[in-house]
Amino acid sequence: MAKLVTDVVCPFCGTLCDDLEVSVTDDGKKILDVYNACAIGAEKFLHSQASDRITRPRMQDEDGNWKDVSYDEAVEYTAKILADAKKPLMYGWSSTNCESQAVGTQIGEVTGAIMDNTATVCHGTTLIAVQDVGIPSCTLGEVVNRADRIVFWGCNPAHAHPRHMSRYSIYPRGFFTGKGQKSRKLVVIDPRCTDTSKLADYHLQIEQGRDYELFDAFRVAFKGEKLPDTVAGIPKKTIYEVAETMKSGRFGIIFFGMGVTQSLSKNHNIDAAISVTRDLNDYSKWSIMPMRGHYNVTGSGEVWGWLHGFPFALDLSRGFARYNPGDTTSNDLLRRDEVDAVFVLGSDPGAHFPFGSVKKIWGLPSVCIDPHITPTSAVCKLHVPVAFVGVETGGCAYRMDNVPIECRKVVEPPEGMLTDEEFLKKVLTRVKELKGA
Amino acid sequence: MVPKIKLNLISGRTIQQGVSMEGGKEKPAYRNACGIIEIDPADFKKLGAWRNTNVRVTSTFGSVVVKAIEATQGPHPGLGWIPMGPWANQVINPNTYSTGMPTFKGTPVDVEAASDEEVLDSITLITRAVRGEL
Numbered sequence: 001m002a003k004l005v006t007d008v009v010c011p012f013c014g015t016l017c018d019d020l021e022v023s024v025t026d027d028g029k030k031i032l033d034v035y036n037a038c039a040i041g042a043e044k045f046l047h048s049q050a051s052d053r054i055t056r057p058r059m060q061d062e063d064g065n066w067k068d069v070s071y072d073e074a075v076e077y078t079a080k081i082l083a084d085a086k087k088p089l090m091y092g093w094s095s096t097n098c099e100s101q102a103v104g105t106q107i108g109e110v111t112g113a114i115m116d117n118t119a120t121v122c123h124g125t126t127l128i129a130v131q132d133v134g135i136p137s138c139t140l141g142e143v144v145n146r147a148d149r150i151v152f153w154g155c156n157p158a159h160a161h162p163r164h165m166s167r168y169s170i171y172p173r174g175f176f177t178g179k180g181q182k183s184r185k186l187v188v189i190d191p192r193c194t195d196t197s198k199l200a201d202y203h204l205q206i207e208q209g210r211d212y213e214l215f216d217a218f219r220v221a222f223k224g225e226k227l228p229d230t231v232a233g234i235p236k237k238t239i240y241e242v243a244e245t246m247k248s249g250r251f252g253i254i255f256f257g258m259g260v261t262q263s264l265s266k267n268h269n270i271d272a273a274i275s276v277t278r279d280l281n282d283y284s285k286w287s288i289m290p291m292r293g294h295y296n297v298t299g300s301g302e303v304w305g306w307l308h309g310f311p312f313a314l315d316l317s318r319g320f321a322r323y324n325p326g327d328t329t330s331n332d333l334l335r336r337d338e339v340d341a342v343f344v345l346g347s348d349p350g351a352h353f354p355f356g357s358v359k360k361i362w363g364l365p366s367v368c369i370d371p372h373i374t375p376t377s378a379v380c381k382l383h384v385p386v387a388f389v390g391v392e393t394g395g396c397a398y399r400m401d402n403v404p405i406e407c408r409k410v411v412e413p414p415e416g417m418l419t420d421e422e423f424l425k426k427v428l429t430r431v432k433e434l435k436g437a
Numbered sequence: 438m439v440p441k442i443k444l445n446l447i448s449g450r451t452i453q454q455g456v457s458m459e460g461g462k463e464k465p466a467y468r469n470a471c472g473i474i475e476i477d478p479a480d481f482k483k484l485g486a487w488r489n490t491n492v493r494v495t496s497t498f499g500s501v502v503v504k505a506i507e508a509t510q511g512p513h514p515g516l517g518w519i520p521m522g523p524w525a526n527q528v529i530n531p532n533t534y535s536t537g538m539p540t541f542k543g544t545p546v547d548v549e550a551a552s553d554e555e556v557l558d559s560i561t562l563i564t565r566a567v568r569g570e571l
Contacts, residue, residue, distance in 0.1 A: 012455075012459070038452075039452060039455075039456050040452065040455035040456050040458075040459055043455075043456045043459040043460050044459040047459050047460050047461060050461065064564060120537050120538070121538060121539060121541070124536065124537050124538050125536050125537075125538050128536060156449070156450065156510075158452075159450050159451050159452045159454075159455070160449075160450035160455070162452060191447070191513060191516060192508075192510050192511065192513045192516065192518070193510055193511055193512065193513070194510045195510060205513075208445055208447060208516060208542065208543055209542070209543045258449055258450075258541065258542065259447075259449070259542065261538065262538060262539075262540065262541040262542045263540070263542045263543050264534075264540060264543055266534065266536045266538055267536055293450075312537075313537055325535070325536055325537040326533060326534075326535030326536055326537055327535075329533065329536075329537025329538075330537070331531065331533055331537065331539055332533055332535075332537060335531065348462070350523065350563055351458075351462060351521075351522050351523045351526070351559065351563075352521060352522070352526065353526065353539070354498070354526050354529055354530075354531035354539045355498075355499055355523070355526050355527045355531075355566060356498075356531050357531065358523075358526070358563060358566075358567065359566070359567045362567040372461060372462065373461065373462065373463045373560070374462050374463075375462060375523050375559050375560060375562075375563040378560045378563055378564050379563060379564065379567055
């Protein structure tokens, strides 16, 4: 027999779908099937059941040979490298719950760590721009019910946020959008013909890295001023036409992704995108929203925001909070050899940082806290497997529109396995002892 | 002489990358999803290689062997696409220009056929690369 757990929250992307159903065995120990999830979300739930899963901490020697250690030994090693370091880097924090982020921040305070989350390689430049020019935003509920103009700029939700379009942005029928897709105009701006752009009313195949010019061209076009014949590879006729489409909507939203944040000009691209949104509010109601990646990267920014005032690149090494992207950001610190220990939780810099940074992690005392085997666990000295947040333990996560949602526990973790929060609390206690705090 | 073509490399998410990542990055499926470069048919002609040939991608910042496949979301002549992951990160531009953000999109690369070379799985790639064995 199986029982069905309903209203399950998916711990994969920032869309944080909250309508999943998971069938589990009667004893609540095994997941049988996952309903309503996208392919990635379903795989996340099902992979937690893998028979080859690592269930105990392990350490590797210089030759790469692993040996199992106890959780107590793992706590001791972790606490010691953090307490001994002059400037430890505590990175990740995006695939875990807010409760763990809060405990982790306490460890950072005691050890004088640099705290950084995956925004540093994702929407960090967005956060810089928001501090420069502010952000007119809204919730995804407003998008469902009101938006009749949708712009996807430098993002491909068909692949990266697979249910975003069906739950919020294109297909759903809302209070003022009763005809669903037919009541919306979709504009996609991307240098590739993506699976998202194939659905668009307008696809502007921009020259890669020319986003700033095109944003500025829209600002010119809104005012009816003159444009050169082409901007960023787009004919001016198309720019004027799309600008009129945007102005004529009742409620519009720009969703933007890595195409804008990771290309050259970076935060200045987002400055321009937000300025476009501000200009559009002279004609209609417009909002803008970053397509956040990890399911709780937004939450780590919120937690640090309310604890220390900064959403990423948080430097606690001087005993008070500092923030200076380019100086206190993970990749800059690693490349310049400015940290002497690395702690990773809820992220995989081994796979997603430039290789030069990964090599630096390998040369340092390091710990990776992750349920999976990853390139990060492969280069860290200690790998601590933990329970999957959102599958084997609950906790709070923030959706991409800053709405907090309580994740659900669906099954029991393997026997004896700690959660992120339990492990961090043990480390915090030991770090306080070592530091005499 | 083996023809060499120049492309502008970008990286990013694909659904296959996401699914295989959650299925286990140490598994062959992750290598098959991310140890690839998507190339436009027009650029394949210039490269003078068959589809599904292994190629070496080289930038100022590094070099990696991946399998060349035809663009699944094209056309995009002049652009190369490697899904985000350790293969792309061997060659992307790590400079942050004081923003904290490496330049994951827009790295000039050279691509040449390397049919005798192997596409490594993610763990082997990283553990050998950090030891300077590649």
